[in-house]
Amino acid sequence: MWMLFCRDHLETYTIDYTAQVLVGYCVVYIFMQTFMIPGTVFMSLLAGALFGVLKGVALVVFTATAGASSCYFLSKLIGRPLVFSLWPDKLSFFQEQVARRRGGLLNYMLFLRLTPTLPNTFINVASPIVDVPYHIFFLATLIGLIPAAYVTVKAGIALGELQSIGDLYDFNSIATLFLIGIPPSQSWRCQAAKGNTQLSLLAVKAADDRDDLGRMPGLHRFIFLLGLFGLEMWGG
Numbered sequence: 001m002w003m004l005f006c007r008d009h010l011e012t013y014t015i016d017y018t019a020q021v022l023v024g025y026c027v028v029y030i031f032m033q034t035f036m037i038p039g040t041v042f043m044s045l046l047a048g049a050l051f052g053v054l055k056g057v058a059l060v061v062f063t064a065t066a067g068a069s070s071c072y073f074l075s076k077l078i079g080r081p082l083v084f085s086l087w088p089d090k091l092s093f094f095q096e097q098v099a100r101r102r103g104g105l106l107n108y109m110l111f112l113r114l115t116p117t118l119p120n121t122f123i124n125v126a127s128p129i130v131d132v133p134y135h136i137f138f139l140a141t142l143i144g145l146i147p148a149a150y151v152t153v154k155a156g157i158a159l160g161e162l163q164s165i166g167d168l169y170d171f172n173s174i175a176t177l178f179l180i181g182i183p184p185s186q187s188w189r190c191q192a193a194k195g196n197t198q199l200s201l202l203a204v205k206a207a208d209d210r211d212d213l214g215r216m217p218g219l220h221r222f223i224f225l226l227g228l229f230g231l232e233m234w235g236g
Contacts, residue, residue, distance in 0.1 A: 014050050021050070026063050033067020034074060036121050040064070041152060048156025056153035061145055068124045068141045069134075076128035083126050090122060095130040106136050113144025120145075 014021045029043045043063075047056040075083070083091055101108040109132065112118055127137050 029063035030067040034070035044152035045156035048153035049160030057149045060149040064145050065142045071124040072128050075125040079125050080129055083129055094126050098130045109140030110144045113140050
């Protein structure tokens, strides 16, 4: 099957050209994070499938923090008009919360990183505009992304062990994806009710392989996509 074929060749290539794969992975991840390109969740899944838990989590946290930092400084230079035009309501809310919590700003930024209250992409680009100091942004990102990175990497390991798309039907896989997807989807529904519906779903669309997902039962397909949406919201 094509899934096993691709997985085996990726694993072999990673073993033979470890340094090149690591450099290429870091460059692609940081580039996507810097320019807010959706889909870094799939890079995190790939890290789990190729490198295992410890190396995968370390790699994802490093690249995600580096990419978020690049996005922070890029936004500080040229991002203000973009954020004001795309997310005026979110920005006002974020600015108000930051101003109210100056004394415990690190705790608040950690809370945002650990929960899907605001999308990580928005936090990256809006933080310099609302005067979040970089050292607080860096620490909150470095520490706060570890749980999401662990969950995503573990999911990548599980996906890497699949023998066929039918293995997604087992109870543990479906339950895990469902639990991952529920909190972000509820957060998204609350924001949508207020008119803030500009959340990226491109990563979910990219996962929609027409052949395999088309053969999945409707409920399983829904939960699978919900789980990917959750991973994108938490890990992105």
